Amino acid sequence: MRTGRDADAARSTDTTGILDEVLSAFTRALRQQGNQLISRPEVAEQLAGQVASVLDDVAAQLRLPDTFRITLTGEARLPSVEIGAQRAEHGIHPVESLRAAITLFEVGLPIISREFAPTDSISATRISKLFHEAIMARVAVGSLSYVTFLMTKLQESRQEERRRIARELHDRVLHGMSLTLHRLDLNRHYAEHDQARARANLDSAVEYLGEAVRTVQQLSAELRRCVxxxxxxxxxxxxxxxxxxxxxxxxxxxxxxxxxxxxxxxxxxxxxxxxxxxxxxxxxxxxxxxxxxxxxxxxxxxxxxxxxxxxxxxxxxxxxxxxxxxxxxxxxxxxxxxxxxxxxxxxxxxxxxxxxxxxx
CATH class of the missing domain: 3.30.565.10 (Histidine kinase-like ATPase, C-terminal domain)
Known part of the structure; x- marks a missing residue:
């Protein structure tokens, strides 16, 4: 077991090795579980970034040397809030992220505990707590952005539904009522001297009015939002x-x-x-x-x-x-x-x- 400055120096130089080992164990466990996150290349890259970021946070809290810092690029640089929105877009539920978080903690803790070499139970507990908090902080932010993204989309769909209903009322109901009034006027005009035309216009008026009523009934049913x-x-x-x-x-x-x-x-x-x-x-x-x-x-x-x-x-x-x-x-x-x-x-x-x- 390394101690003192020698341990810190070893930790700073073994950063890539720790990340690779944790990430390898993590992805292997996700594949065995059939977790959706590992099935998409861009999401797999994000996972690597999240793991690196978590280890970075733990190192910062333990006040390890700055050389421990990990440089992130591409998809790995995305913050948790953007990752949550992307997963919502791809249909990946936060439950999958939570399962992945539990897996990361289970496979990663033995590795970082070995590498960070706690000297007593208090130090070991602190490392475990920091690791858990760093993981769950990202899950919380990602889940919140996931829900926010979907709620925004649902609100947009509701607004579009209102606009559609307004168009239906204008284009079908109002238009049908206007045609009904027009046919009734023609019926009144022809009533005395052309019974056939009067009857035809009255029949058309009834048809247009019936269609308008059916449209209103349909829209009323669609507006019912509660079982x-x-x-x-x-x-x-x-x-x-x-x-x-x-x-x-x-x-x-x-x-x-x-x-x-x-x-x-x-x-x-x-x-x-x-x-x-x-x-x-x-x-x-x-x-x-x-x-x-x-x-x-x-x-x-x-x-x-x-x-x-x-x-x-x-x-x-x-x-x-x-x-x-x-x-x-x-x-x-x-x-x-x-x-x-x-x-x-x-x-x-x-x-x-x-x-x-x-x-x-």
Missing amino acids: GEEGLASALREYLKVTTPPSVRVSLRITGDAKALPPDTTEELYLILREAVRNALRHAAPRRLDVTVNAAATEVRAVVSDDGRGFDSSGPYRAGGGLPSMRERALLLRGRLSVVSEPGRGTRVEVRVPLMKSGL
Whole structure:
């Protein structure tokens, strides 16, 4: 065991070796766990930077020589706040970061304890505490930026939804009411001397008015943002009843105990499914629409599928149609959203949300 100045000198010259050893053990453990973080090259580079930064903090707190400092470049230089936002964009939940943090502590502590050579139990405890605090400080900042990023995106999607509803009211409802008034005026004009035209204009007025009423009903259903005490099945059934035209065969099948789902999961899941149904009816012109929800003990899985016109799911359409907000809502629930579609072959939207077990 090295002591005194000789130990400090050895520590300053062995910095790269410590980092390489910790990083090697860390990445090997993540691969064995199947952690998502290690599967992306840019994220792996960020991990290296985070490990180096953690060791740097510990060295600074232990007042080791400045030569211990590690120079970071590229992705490794990103602060935790930017890393959290990037992981949100890539669909990597903070739980994966927390698991990685626990792994780093488990594999890294024996190495740095050996290299920093504490002389007593108090010194060993201090090194352990500093190492743990440096790791968790980065997890906390990254998780906060992750949530902030998603909440900002959700707020943007809500604003876009309001603008869309305003356009619907103006373009469909107001336009339909204007046409209705115009047809009623023509009906009054032709009522005395041209009964056939009067009748035709009255029929058109009824048609335009009926379309406006249906649009208002649909918008009212879309504005419903709360499942409430009636439960997910009732909310979905009512939405499908109001929004699905008679020409579309629709089915709703729910298995498992959906009423036992956590309230936040139920609400967000309803909004995801509602958006998927709206997209299908608005853009796909389907003849059939199927909605299924399976609430199991550890996961809830829901699918909205149609036999409509479909689209290239790898193309630019993926950025539209409410898909980003659906994906972000799924991520907030630690879930996954997948969209499979081909032109002329329909669309399948699937969301999987893990359920937390009770207890520790």
